[in-house]
Amino acid sequence: MKMAIAWGCLIPTRRSLIGYEAATRKILDDLDVEIADVPNETCCAPFWMQSLDITTSLAMAARNLAKAEEMGLDLLTPCSGCFHSYKRVNYVLQNYPEVHERIDRILSKAGLNYEGKVESKHLVDFLFTDIGLDEIKKHISVDLSGLEIGLRYGCHMLKPHELLNIEYSERPVFADLILELMGITSKSYIGRYRCCGGLLRGIQDELADRILHERLVDAYNANLDALVTVCSLCHLQHDMGQRIIKRKYGMDNLEIPVIHYPQLLALGFGHSPEEIGLKYHTIPTEKFIQKAMKVGGV
Amino acid sequence: MCNFARAALVIKEKKDAMTRELHSPSSSFALEISLFPNGEDIKKCIQCGICSATCPVAFASNIFRPRKLIQWILIGKREEVLKSDIPWFCMTCRTCEERCQEGVSPAEIFQAVRHLAISEGYAPEAFKKMVDIILTDGWMLKDAFSDFIEDDREALGLDRDLHWNNEFVKMVKKKYFDGEE
Incomplete structure (x- = not known):
């Protein structure tokens, strides 16, 4: 193809x-x-x-x-x-x-x-619809059972569904199903489908912070090994923005690695963390990588 | 001048000709909005408020309420709406649109509002700055793309050069402000 x-x-x-x-x-x-x-x-x-x-x-x-x-x-x-x-x-x-x-x-x-x-x-829709779970499964060489992540679909890939012709916009599961092939637990938690406030950055920063704070409190309470984002703006907001929220709201223990969706898939396909740029993230990904290595036995 | 702007002008002239403006659920402002692609749905709004109840921005803000903003349009508060920051709060997550039982898209309506606000000179500074960057460089992040990132890209086996340019934008820049003719 x-x-x-x-x-x-x-x-x-x-x-x-x-x-x-x-x-x-x-x-x-x-x-x-x-x-x-x-x-x-x-x-x-x-x-x-x-x-x-x-x-x-x-x-x-x-x-x-x-x-x-x-x-x-x-x-x-x-x-x-x-x-x-x-x-x-x-x-x-x-x-x-x-x-x-x-x-x-x-x-x-x-x-x-x-x-x-x-x-x-x-x-992500292409992976699910055009490639399909069966084909993806054939390429998975690392079992990541034991990893617990929070998957964020973001807004603009999903809505409105008539325009975007995507499976279902309100409570989609297609991207979770792909991760589950690797044994990963994609946790259901409050706020995972909610907007991150990213588009208000630069226009209404105070409001962008307040919305992001809510999202990060949701993620923190869900006790995740990592947040996984599909949308690049969600990633900037949760990864770079996390430092701002940590200081501003005094959330000293807040340190949730934010991984890109295809990075997680690449780990499952047997690629190393170095090849896929995990060291360039703002929030350190080491703890996440260690756990992935441990459960994956690589 | 593009068709939307022309239609807007005609309506504005008619409106200005009126000595006294009556607020009604089908105001000339609502009519003006209804001429935009997808703006026509504003006529279907029954003011139920599911949009405000759903909106993640409304949840965190005490001034942004999509239902209220649509109400202002319906009753014809044209100047108030166009001069306000509020239409710029919508992040187009479109959750409201998915849940609206009447088939209204507040995101599309606010987009039309922002278009009118810009044509009448009421755009926020941050917006003007961003537009200026895109219409000069051809993309948003030319300045942010440094040698350091080129090095990081190379380390990951990616092309150092992104090949973005402003060739196409140069051709359409004028149209952004003058419309077709």
Whole structure:
């Protein structure tokens, strides 16, 4: 199988997120999925850019889709924000012919054309829907039974489900099922589906802190070996933001490692912590790695 | 000028022509919002409040209430809404939209509100700064991408160079502000 891939701006650029890219490349390679980066990716113009002008913003996202269409490939992305933008392009093209025409005009001036044939897929949904549990299971070489994690799906991969065409948006389990193949216990705890406040950073920092504080108290009370995030913004919020919350709210014992979803899968596929950048996270991951090594016997 | 902005202008002119403005559940402001993609659903809102009850921002804030904001739109408090910070509190997590029994998307409605607020010059500073960065560099994090991160990428066997550029953005930048023509 071959897919085009657009990484988004956060994942390849932030120190604590490059492990997301490294792990994703490794697991996709293991699963025999060939990937081709969208050449000279542009900003996907997420929702707040869309407020400035929706047509131009959708044209920005459509530019990456047009590149994927040129390659004759569907588009994979690990970024939940980008995923949302790409899904929205196809939705608007189908439902608002007038906006469609205007997007076409913008693209044609740049020498591009987008027919709307590219299906965009979120990495985690792709693993579940297109690769499937049986195939993933064949690649698991390390049993991680004994690890107890809290999985955060984030918001933008899931909602609204009509637009994103994803299994179920309110209490999804598809990503948990993949982790369970490795023996991992994905704990159900209060707040795991709730928003992290990440998009309020820089706009309403006090409120972003208050929401993150709630999320971290939820996670702390759930007694987890690690939080596992799908969304890059959730990761920045929980990993980098954890230090802020620790100081601000005097939570001295707060130190929950925050792991990227594909990193955990890569460990299960037998990759080493070094290969997948676990040392670049803000909250040290050593304790988590030690436990994973101990239960996994590696 | 884009169609949305043109429609907004027509409505604004009509509105300005009125000597006295009457608040009604189908205000001209609500009509204006209903012209945006997905904004049409505002007419279905029955003000039940499930959005405010669900909203994670409302849970942590004492001023953001999606139901109330929609109510202001329905009764036509145009200036108050556009000048306010409140429409910028929505993080588009869309939990409210999933739970709304009437098929309304507050996130889409607030997006339309923000669009109008921007066209009339009421955008928050942090927003303007971010937009300016994207429309100059072509992406958000050019400044954050340092040599150190290039080294870390190389250590993980990743390409040092990200190949992002501003070629496409240069072409659309003007359209962001002037619309089509």
